Amino acid sequence: MYEEEPIFQAIRVGDAARVKALALKPGTNLMLPSKPGWLPIHQAAWYGQTACLKALISGRQPGMLNKRAAHGESALLVAVQRDNLDCALILLENGADPDSMNSDKETPLYKACERCNPAMVATLLNAAVNLHCIQGWTALQEAVVRNSVEICEMLISAGAKINIPNMYGISPMFTAAQTGSMDALCFLIKHGLYCVHFIYNLYYLKSIRHFPVGADINTQAADGNTALYEAAKNRHEEVTSKARVRRCGISPLHLAAERNRDEVLEMLLEAGYDPNMMLSEERSNLYEDRRRTALYFSVANVNVYAIRLLLSHGAATDLDTLPPLMVAARQGAVQSVTLLLEHGADVNVIVPSLTTSFPPLIMFCSRDPPLLKLLLDHGLKATPCFICSYGDKPHPSLSSQSEDRTRTMEFCEMVSSPTVSRWVGPIVDLLLDYVGHVSLCSRLVDHLDSYSEWSRIKDKAVPPRPLMHLCRLRIRCLVPKRRLKRLPLPPPLLRFLQHEIHEDPDPDELEFPEYSDFTHQLYI
Template identity: 30%
Template sequence: MYNSTYMFDDDSDDEIPTQQAIQESLQDRHKIETSGSATEDESFQYIASEEHEKIIAAIRTGQEEALMKLVKHSSAFEEADQQGWLPVHEAAAQLNKNILEITLKASRATTWEQTTLKGETPLLVAVRNCFVDNVRFLLLNGCNPNVKNEEGDSPLVTGADVLSQAMDCASVLFEAAGGGNPDSLSLLLEYGADANVPKHSGHLPIHRAAYRGHFVALKYLVPVTDFDAIKESGISPVHSAAAGAHPQCLEFLLKSGFDANFMLDQRVRKGYDDHRKSALYFAVSNGDICSTQLLLDAGALPNQDPINCLQIALRMGNYELINLLLRHGANVNYFCRVNTTHFPSALQYALKDEVMLRMLMNYGYDVHRCFDCPQGNSSRSQYVTDGWTSTVIKDTMFCEVITLSWLKHLSGKVVRVMLDYVDHVNICWKLEAVLKEQELWPDINSILTNPRSLKHLCRLKIRECMGRLRLRCPVFMTFLPLPNCLKDYILYKEYDLYGQENFIGTYNLNCT
């Protein structure tokens, strides 16, 4: 499965395999060409001239006078090393702008846009090293801020054909956005760099800045990035900020008007085994509470992804994430298409954790489906569940799961909790046999064989009238003309173990 690093940070994409392929291809070609004669072998070998070596040494050591004396050797300034670096590339990577000025004037104009084996022009090298003076100098001398690699534009003559097929477009502005250098970014934009030119992956500079967490860079890029270009990319910078776990950038983007519910395009979703769609999914997967809160407060919908965000939080056992999602309408009764259970899938992650179990039940988990099993009868009532298809092979009942040898010791505690959320239920013979072995059986049996209190039945009836949608969003409770104590009772506040733990923790902290 592709991870968020692959999707949002192009430094981690196929650059390395590409370079390996290039090197291997060059080696293969070298073998073919050298199979002829010794003369051909000698002509292929890269041998730097003495003048070229002196030029590179002067550039690296910052010896301006020595470099000035070497200007007369113009051909040596057109020689590239095995990585495709010309002297002008080397000069762009030095802090001394005078060195770059001397080298640029000594080099032919055609070399100013020439790329290295990694597709870097001298301007791109200066940007990557955050040398603003060098960037400004190159731009003033006409270097193109929107340059892309051109086919056959390689200094390595023997590898020109391979290189032109293997390399992709690279934008200087994209590199500046990734480096988070506001001065370089501002200069590039001032000299006409286009923020809407995508990389080969479809990403824009704004995506790189958001993923890397470069807040200042985002401030420059948001006003000059077109929504149509973002839509065409299939990815929102909101996804990038969420994937990179940068709440400050995420908050800025949301306040700038970016949609919290922008969904990944289908072609991008295919890069993930889980076919995720929402920015919220990235935030939840990262366990990023702050970003999750920001997205939910901005109206992010928690039930849009093929794998429910709540399922991810439950799998992680993160109470705070679970609570956040439930309070903002996460569907507690989702069904996982992989595990074909008759009861909503969320229960599987809470069997060993009463805090999570109570959280699910309090938010309207359909407990009745756990007891929907005819006693000793192979025929079972059929329910039509959203998202299920004819490919479902087996509708696994709760009793079949909880009576497994490695789970049956939990059956007493789980069923006892469930009984707090139902009226009268029948349990099948299989579940009863296991429950009779549990310590809590006398209590469970007493509840099953005696009438429930009127108070409890009223609570269940009110919850039924409210409907699960309103139970999933308790904010609706504020509109009911009921005393607060009654509202708390309806919402099972006495069984809100997570809320009680937080209250006790806060109380202890304040006392301290």
């Protein structure tokens, strides 16, 4: 366990006298970071300890003031993130760089706008106001998102430009319309730096009082241009064609999904926007996971409302390189997984980059038995997990297997990883409920032998399997899941068929209907 160093502890509790004594003590290195990567000066900025901060600065060592921590943040940026205005003033007065960036290229001014802190922004206006973060967002765009006219006015007075687009080609004006920041939108319009066509943005055309409430948001010009395409452009051209918008590689639907703008997303879908429009390859490559669809963005954000909205409008579940179902399973987002399954997501989907001998989806829920059971109930294939090329023979070492990146990973190898091995028992126990006669390979047996309470699981796999269990598997194979609950069978038996109970039902509780009625229900 990490033990806090004396000077960091003194700063946290605000013991300025001790901090000063430690800072001025011969041999003290104020440039030596703590385990998380922070210097004492970062600690003081985080906790807002102005007296401690002054004590540290009095014993200043070269480079300390602007030293960046693990994520690239300077002490000034830390103070801004924590809304510690007094600390920020002390740092600036002593020469802190107002343009220092973190690893995402966010400046203190950018963070002050993100925090919607006008007082902090005012202290940082001597900084470069048009610097942008790694995604191309400027301080002004952050102020627009927060709908702060006060900050927007300060930034523009200090030289902020309102026509700088971000990496998606989206300007602050478009951002104001997209996010419903009406005060900021009206303020920008008053400056007259954009054509009035922007007012006719699809998202908020009905929200601006100066225009008719009943205006047709789908109105088209002679060349086919709509208000949506006009608003989607990122320059001052008079005309924007559909082909130009397609070439830009991203749609407003993607932006609405990415930023969780549910009202905008709903309006676009109701207006007939294609829920399956995909990012261009160039845009997709900007994301490590190569996402393509609006559905993927909503799943990644765990936005259940948006997921339901997109699926109800026909969003496909299989258009992304990494299926959204796998993303939801990795997050443990049961509601997202359920919605995707209800709309036909394939639980046995194969991903070329994941070469496994079993359904790769199992990798993403191996530490979540309830979620794994949900997927098994929806047809996830369990039998491949028990097909091992080594069988009951000795297996090669895991290190030698992991070095061979061309080979197919087997289930017993996957569950042997340190993060999963403690779940081997419950996982195998659950999988055995969904398979018939299978054999446990020697590696799985070793895992089950490693914990005394798992011995019964090994016995469970020994043939022959109970006849009731084999019958359950056969019935589930013949009857679609949606019809299983409608079979004219006693409730205990229905629960058994649906894996709601694991043991065989009590025969005394079972009263079977006529055979002809059962077979009729089975095959209709």
